Amino acid sequence: MRHLRIDDLPLDLRRRWAAGRVWAAREAPYLASALLALDPVVVDASGEREPMPDLRAFPADQAWHVYIDPRVLFTVEVRELGFWLLHQVSHLLREHAGRFPGPPAPERASARPGGPRTADQRRWNVAGDAEINDDLHTATLELPDSAVHPSRLGLPEGWIAEQYWDALATEPESIAAMPDLDSDCGSGCDGQERSWNRNEPGLSGLSARLLAQETARQIREHTTERGDTPAGWQRWADQVLEPRVNxxxxxxxxxxxxxxxxxxxxxxxxxxxxxxxxxxxxxxxxxxxxxxxxxxxxxxxxxxxxxxxxxxxxxxxxxxxxxxxxxxxxxxxxxxxxxxxxxxxxxxxxxxxxxxxxxxxxxxxxxxxxxxxxxxxxxxxxxxxxxxxxxxxxxxxxxxxxxxxxxxxxxxxxxxxxxxxxxxxxx
Ligand SMILES: [Zn+2]
Known part of the structure; x- marks a missing residue:
């Protein structure tokens, strides 16, 4: 699988990418720094024997690369692209990869890196999405049809991913019954390898933590000045800026x-x-x-x-x-x-x-x-x-x-x- 730079794409696709990022930053100005930190990587699978992976969710990895299928970028609406960028930034800021509660790597060794996701990976992806998306569902921002929302799972809003994960244990059929909930958010969601990952250094762990602090301060500021920050982001900022000890x-x-x-x-x-x-x-x-x-x-x-x-x-x-x-x-x-x-x-x-x-x-x-x-x-x-x-x-x-x-x-x-x-x- 080849990786290209965003600059290698035709002008109309580059413009669409830029427009999606601008749209996202306007919807959630307090996430602007985080959106700018995303490093786009274009995935080119033409001429490969393996089918193109499903990159409809613009999956990210833990180094803040975000992966683009040019054909998806060609057809996606700007606001939907913007939604997915906000969504991936949320996975990364909330450190969903490090919180993945599935079995540790050795037990997954049989699963080929980048092979089909395990049931645990899919369940955690849905749980993480439920944590994120009720904070992205605001007056002007509408969820795409394929996005998970707690209400679509029959669960309350405002939970953290671990709570959704537990609740989904008793209703695995609620995931299976909704195949359109199955978009893969990548390593940035569960920390597991993907076939399309470009294993090169990106944003370091330290830079990511500093970025999280900066974003938390911007959320506080925005809340003071405008007051319309979603409650989940306010709670997250409180936790980042004043970690509660047990x-x-x-x-x-x-x-x-x-x-x-x-x-x-x-x-x-x-x-x-x-x-x-x-x-x-x-x-x-x-x-x-x-x-x-x-x-x-x-x-x-x-x-x-x-x-x-x-x-x-x-x-x-x-x-x-x-x-x-x-x-x-x-x-x-x-x-x-x-x-x-x-x-x-x-x-x-x-x-x-x-x-x-x-x-x-x-x-x-x-x-x-x-x-x-x-x-x-x-x-x-x-x-x-x-x-x-x-x-x-x-x-x-x-x-x-x-x-x-x-x-x-x-x-x-x-x-x-x-x-x-x-x-x-x-x-
Ligand atoms: Zn997701």
């Missing part, structure tokens, strides 16, 4: 780190003789005693906290603390509004009495925790952050704040984990 993982990591500090303080004690001592009768060996961390949980009960998020945070903490071996006797809980309430020892965190509801002062809760005997090693504070804090940390105690409102404030001397209701399902 608070569950982060909270678990902070609590583990706090506990590890304690476990690292191994005592050598002579109180109990080591069992090894019998093997060395004349020497008294110290036995190793690894103390479990004493943990106090301070919960903001001032009334502005959301119950469901508090429930999620407590469920998460229960799991982490149990995995660390923090037994019931090592865990105490203090409810706190403007003052700290009586310390509770609870079998499980779901059984906590949440007293309070007045003003807020988490400093009072931390002071009460620090005054307990045995003294805690780790204090975990769950709060929305609308509270005064002490200027100094309690000496010798590690404090982890689970912050349940991103506008809330936490002190520099504490480790803060932002707990938000998205749960950070995707980064």
């Amino acid at each position: 608070w569950r993982r982060q909270l678990a990591a902070q609590v583990r780190r706090g506990a590890a500090d304690v476990s690292g303080r191994v005592d050598f004690t002579y109180r109990r003789p080591s069992r090894r001592a019998s093997a060395v009768p004349d020497v008294v060996l110290p036995s190793l005693r690894q103390p479990l961390p004493q943990v106090v949980l301070v919960i903001d009960t001032s009334g502005s906290m959301s119950d469901s998020m508090l429930g999620q945070a407590l469920a998460e903490l229960t799991g982490v603390l149990r995995s660390l071996g923090v037994a019931r006797r090592n865990l105490r809980v203090i409810a706190c509004d403007a003052r700290a309430y009586q310390v509770q020892r609870v079998r499980d965190l779901g059984a906590i009495r949440l007293e309070g509801g007045g003003g807020t002062d988490m400093g009072a809760g931390i002071d009460a925790a620090a005054a307990l005997r045995p003294r805690p090693d780790l204090v975990i504070v769950l709060t929305d952050g609308y509270t005064p804090w002490r200027s100094e940390p309690p000496p010798g105690i590690r404090v982890v704040v689970g912050l349940m409102d991103r506008r809330g404030k936490t002190p520099d001397w504490a480790e803060t984990v932002l707990i938000d209701d998205t749960g950070g399902t995707r980064v």
Whole structure:
């Protein structure tokens, strides 16, 4: 299969290509930089024994080459070409290739590179298209008949490709029943080789990431000035510019780190003789005693906290603390509004009495925790952050704040984990 440059094509085809790109940039000005980054590669299969591949979707690869069949370009309408360019740019910006959930390469080894697509590739293509196309279906931009839309799959709009992928698992016939949904979007969609790919370097991974950041900033700007950016693109820009960390993982990591500090303080004690001592009768060996961390949980009960998020945070903490071996006797809980309430020892965190509801002062809760005997090693504070804090940390105690409102404030001397209701399902 030969590759030509766009300049090798007759003038009318070059003009059509340029017109499609201009049309696309006018429809979605915030994607203009990304559209310009597309590098057109003309595929010439004349004189080949193999049939010309189906390039009706103007498939792209991960290096941002976009592949053109001159016969398709000759017949396509400018607005449909523009649609496909916006569509391919969307696959690339949303990194669908890297997200392909199908089996890893070795299992596909039997499938010839560039051979017919596997069922997984087709399913992921439809799922990715469903994620993209509800954001391209705007007042002025109409979907071509062959384009996938969630409504054509009987599924809700606004999902991510992984959700459509899962939903399509139970209805494989919905793909099979619509052969016109079967256009191949190329390696840029699933990361797998295609027969028409020109395996030459194009846009590097780093350049692609910078381009994604630039595009995300343009989306923000466009949203501020014009306000008509599709919701899916706004969510995407938020994720690119402020990647959400998974608070569950982060909270678990902070609590583990706090506990590890304690476990690292191994005592050598002579109180109990080591069992090894019998093997060395004349020497008294110290036995190793690894103390479990004493943990106090301070919960903001001032009334502005959301119950469901508090429930999620407590469920998460229960799991982490149990995995660390923090037994019931090592865990105490203090409810706190403007003052700290009586310390509770609870079998499980779901059984906590949440007293309070007045003003807020988490400093009072931390002071009460620090005054307990045995003294805690780790204090975990769950709060929305609308509270005064002490200027100094309690000496010798590690404090982890689970912050349940991103506008809330936490002190520099504490480790803060932002707990938000998205749960950070995707980064
Ligand atoms: Zn596609």
